[in-house]
Amino acid sequence: MMKWMVTGDTHGEFNRFYNLPQEIKDDPEVGIIVLGDAGWNFFLNKTDYKKKRDFHNNYKFSVYCVRGNHEARPQDVVGNMILVWDTNVGGYVYMEAEFPQIKYFMDYGYYNLGGLRTLVLGGAYSVDKWYRLARNGIIDETENNPRLTGWWANEQLTEEEMRGATLVAESHDWDLILSHTCPISWEPTDLFLSAVDQSSVDTTMEVWMEDKIKNNPEVSWHIWLFGHFHDDRLVRPHVEMFFKDIENLNDIFNRWEYWDTNNELDAWWYHKDPNFYMEN
Secondary structure, three states, rough: OOOEEOOOOOOOOHHHHHOOHHHHOOOOEEEEEEEEOOOOOOOOOHHHHHHHHHHHHHHOOEEOOOOOOOOHHHHOOOOOOOEEEEEOEEEEEEEEEOOOEEEOOOEEEEEEEEOOOEEEOOOOOOOOOHHHHHHHOEOOOOOOEEEOOOOOOOOOHHHHHHHHHHHHHHOEEEEEEEEEEOOOHOOOOOOOOOOOHHOOOHHHHHHHHHHHHHHHOOOEEEEEEOOOOOOOOEEOOOOEEEEOOOOEEEHHHHHHHHHHHHOOOOOOOOEOOOOOOOOO
């Protein structure tokens, strides 16, 4: 049975994996979930290939990617990307035959992680959209290698996809939700970039998650984990934001079981969101 761990955005920099114990690096039964912006489908050129090859050559564990906004949809990656049934998660994932340890979840859907009924919700809006568009096609001078670091028009879920995801969400009681962004009431406003005019930010997905997933009386969930905002913190009880931390999924569930029993955390040093003690 797979041993599951979770981390946040890696953006193509995988130094955090270097420091893992060797027994984890060498264990094909370990699966590490990246909560979006893994960075393997970012440049859409030889740079991506090298990053995938280096990972494949150095590690035996698998990585399962929730899609973020700083990466192309896997089905849009030209090459040998295929859709396969993965018995480890009880669902379909995208992968390339040359790099079978790198898996990409569908943008929304049901997965079974060792008995945990898991809802995956990919996608988000890029607040740096215009900067990325301006850099599209810039040449890597060391290799004369044109690269795409731009904005993808389908980075967010479409209205049709959100309706489909809502129907899936209403069809089960969820042990776990994995997403890149989060409901709008959990957005960490203290982490917002001062250079970004927030009135220009498209919050369609965050509002949808708030209304149709988080506050939907037809949707029941136990723990929600997300990335995107580049910090590691406990956002609310049973809700966590990940960035650089790598944590065992069992430890996360044990933490909130302890909370439910004792109405307190099992360690004083956890980094809590300023609004952690709000009701929702």
